[in-house]
Amino acid sequence: MTSLQPAYIKMRRSLLIIELFILAFSIWAIFVNPKLQESPFMLWQTALFALVFISFILFFPVNFSLRHRRIYVILSVLSVIIAEYYEFISFALYCTFFLKGCFLLPRKEIITIAILFLIVISLSYISRVSSIIQYSQQIDLKLYLIPSRLITGYILSYSINCIFVLLLGNVWAEEQKSREKADRLTKQVETLAVDLERNRIARDIHDTLGHSLTSLDVQIELAQRVQATEPVRAQQAIDLAKKLSSQALDNVRQALGTMKRSNxxxxxxxxxxxxxxxxxxxxxxxxxxxxxxxxxxxxxxxxxxxxxxxxxxxxxxxxxxxxxxxxxxxxxxxxxxxxxxxxxxxxxxxxxxxxxxxxxxxxxxxxxxxxxxxxxxxxxxxxxxxxxxxxx
Structure with a gap:
């Protein structure tokens, strides 16, 4: 498992605020809807659905295995379909769960899940279209009393929303991945730059000191060899060794200061x-x-x-x-x-x-x-x- 990236944390906070607002609005809509207020099961249904959705909203398994992320997306979207059947939740929460799915699952998988749930939610809507017509008659919405129009409009609305969410989610996810890739490349470049600088320093030390120390070693060895038989030559070798040691110091200063010199x-x-x-x-x-x-x-x-x-x-x-x-x-x-x-x-x-x-x-x-x-x-x-x- 990998740690949560900053880009995902920012995205998670934004979605968390949106989802909590949608859930609060849905609970408020229940208590102002006269039809739902007549149901004796309204209170416990509201509590149950609110508990389920709060769990899905607060839990975001980005660091879990693919199997756990797949289960999370399927269950969260299915819970919205069930709640929507009982007219509990806004369809907007369905979109936010699919948007999170774009970050959690591969593109082909989230598109496949979207198509499967299109079939499920369409069948669910077809099964209750008659009750929707009866309710519409009560509030005098004669424009929507044709079943074929209701079904076509619902499926079309779902498809458009779903496609929009999938496109938005994929664009958003790709952007976050591009940023993370850019961050990784930046760190790699920094590491490479450090390695190159270390190699450059190693070359400079070898090339500058190596030459002077080799000459110095030759002169000291000569002085040791002839000090007993040729003291004058030995002294000359020692003097040259002293000169070479000074030159080695100059070479080090030159290697360190050349990049700042312009002459x-x-x-x-x-x-x-x-x-x-x-x-x-x-x-x-x-x-x-x-x-x-x-x-x-x-x-x-x-x-x-x-x-x-x-x-x-x-x-x-x-x-x-x-x-x-x-x-x-x-x-x-x-x-x-x-x-x-x-x-x-x-x-x-x-x-x-x-x-x-x-x-x-x-x-x-x-x-x-x-x-x-x-x-x-x-x-x-x-x-x-x-x-x-x-x-x-």
Whole structure:
């Protein structure tokens, strides 16, 4: 069972007020009707019907099983037909019960029930049409003394009211369902946004700190290895380690503050990255069109992650970072955009073997966020090439 939705609670309150008003009006009509006042059973009939209808009005099994909801709709509508036979209740209550049925049962079921009760209530009316004629004669309503007209008018009136209620109920129910679906989608979007933000933060931490901490680890390891035999070189490694630790702090601040900056220069940032102390030569030849801050920062993180991976695994002595702007030719189905290539002459690796770690996955996710294409080509002993296309 599910909890009652706010939309249903609002609908329930509105129907509750309408139904209680109809019931109160029906009880009042009994006591002002001279014909009913003559009946000795009027008092206990009124009490019995009032008790039955109050039970159906106050009880609304929206959280119950389909079988219980089906029984509720059938019994509530049947009680109105019986009460209407004894001229107790207004036909409007019949409509409100059918309206609630539109929320409780599938559309086909409520339409089927409406058709079945059309037959039942028509037979009930036909069985007492003679008494209605006699009563009409007493109050001189000669216009309604023709049985066929009475029966046709009653059935037609019932059908029109029933169709109207069913249409109104279905429209109302569909509207409430659409609102609930929109609420669920909103919550799903919020959850997805939170997950995406968590992944973005994880990528930023990995890409920014990972590069600096890898370099820092290399320099500390070098200082430990040569501190006894080459103290000068060991001191240089320690000084560089201190510089790298400061750079790691700057990278963290940059990752947290980039989204608030409006002056991030991608070309300048790539050149600064290339000038850092690497065990390989970095050749930069880049040209970029006017990019958004988000696109510039994502490309920078991709390049940074590539250099970190090369430093960890490739054992390369040369890395090239190149980009070019593609103008695009419509006749040849070429897209406009930017092509970025990062190549090294290192060990390379087998693309068919599974790889652990976040590096390549993070780069692919960043490219996907920008709506671009990511291509990786590598062979053992022949280096690695990363090619990225970003549409403009």
């Amino acid at each position: 991030f220069d991608l070309t300048e940032a790539i050149n600064a990255l290339a000038e850092q102390n690497h065990p390989f030569q970095v050749i930069v030849d880049v040209r970029f069109p006017q990019l958004s801050l988000q696109s510039s920062y994502q490309l920078y993180c991709i390049i940074q992650e590539s250099i970190t991976n090369i430093q960890k695994h490739a054992q390369a002595d040369r890395v090239t970072i190149e980009s070019r702007i593609v103008v695009g030719v419509a006749a040849q189905n070429e897209n406009r955009g930017t092509i970025l290539e990062i190549c090294d002459n290192g060990n390379g690796f087998d693309l068919d073997r599974p790889h652990t770690g976040f590096g390549l996955r993070n780069m692919k996710e960043r490219v996907q966020c920008l709506g671009g294409e990511f291509h990786l080509n590598s062979n053992i002993g022949q280096g690695t090439q990363i090619k990225i296309f970003l549409p403009s």
